[in-house]
Amino acid sequence: MSPDLSAIRTEYARAGLDERDLDPSPSRQIERWLREAIDAGHPEPTAMTLATATPEGEPSARVVLLKGVDARGLVFFTNYGSAKGRDLASNPRACANLFWVLLERQIRVTGSVAKVSREESEAYFRARPRESQLGAWASEQSGVIAGRAELEARLAEVRERFGEGDVACPPHWGGFRLVPDRVELWQGRPSRLHDRLRYTSIGDQRWRIERLAP
Ligand SMILES: Cc1cc2nc3c(=O)[nH]c(=O)nc-3n(C[C@H](O)[C@H](O)[C@H](O)COP(=O)(O)O)c2cc1C
DSSP states (O other), X not given: OOOOGGGOOOOOOSOOOOGGGSOSSHHHHHHHHHHHHHHTTOSSTTEEEEEEEOTTOOEEEEEEEOOEEETTEEEEEEETTSHHHHHHHHOOEEEEEEEEGGGTEEEEEEEEEEEXXXXXXXXXXXXXXXXXXXXXXXXXXXXXXXXXXXXXXXXXXXXXXXXXXXOOOOTTEEEEEEEEEEEEXXXXXXXXXXXXXXXXXXXXXXXXXXXXXX
16 A cells, blocks of 8 residues: 555754854855764765756756865766766756755755866775775766676676776766855744745855745
C-alpha cells in the first residue's frame, strides 16, 4: 500500500532569521550555517543538490559535495565529461541547494560556474583516498555501461596501470566554482510563515538584502 503522503507534515519552529542576524557577506553567512550544521552533527552537511540545464533548457539535478566556500564562490569536484560537466560547458548557469533538516534551513545559490585552476583540482585530487582516485580513472561518469562487471574490469586495468605509483589527476576530472549572483537563506517557521532573506549582487562584492514572502 502506498503511504499517505498528504498526512506527512512537519511544523518548523526551531529558530527565526532576522535581517540583523545576517553577515553582510553571503559567503561568510554560508560558512556560518555550514559550521552550525557540522556542529549539530548533521549527516552529510556538505551535500548539495546541483541543478544544471542544457542550452535548450532541459533541466537536471543531482547531489554533489561542497568542498570549499569563500568570497569567490562554492567549489565542487566532478568528471568534466559527465552529464553535468557537459551541461556546464555549454550553459554555465547553475543553482545549488543545501538543505539541513535538523536545523530547518535551506540555502539556494544561483550563479555561473567556471572551472577551478588545474593546480586546485590536482591539489584536491591528491588529498582523496587512493580508491577514489582510481575510480575517477575507471568511471566514464554518466556513460552507459553493460554491467557492474565492466566497471570492475576497468578498475582492475587502472589498478594494474598505476601499480604502486602515484595516481595522477585525470585530465577529464576537476573542480567547478559556482560564483553566486543570488543567495537565498530559508529558515522554517510555524504555520508555513517561513523566513526568507535573499542577497543579490550589486557589484564590487556588495549585496542587496531583501525579504521574500514564504
Ligand atoms: C551524497 C552524495 C554525494 C555525491 N557527491 C558527488 C560529487 O561530489 N561529485 C560528483 O561528481 N558526483 C557526486 N555524487 C553523485 C552525483 O549525484 C551523480 O550521480 C553523478 O555526479 C552523475 O551526475 P550527472 O550524470 O548528472 O553528471 C554524489 C551523490 C550523493 C548521493
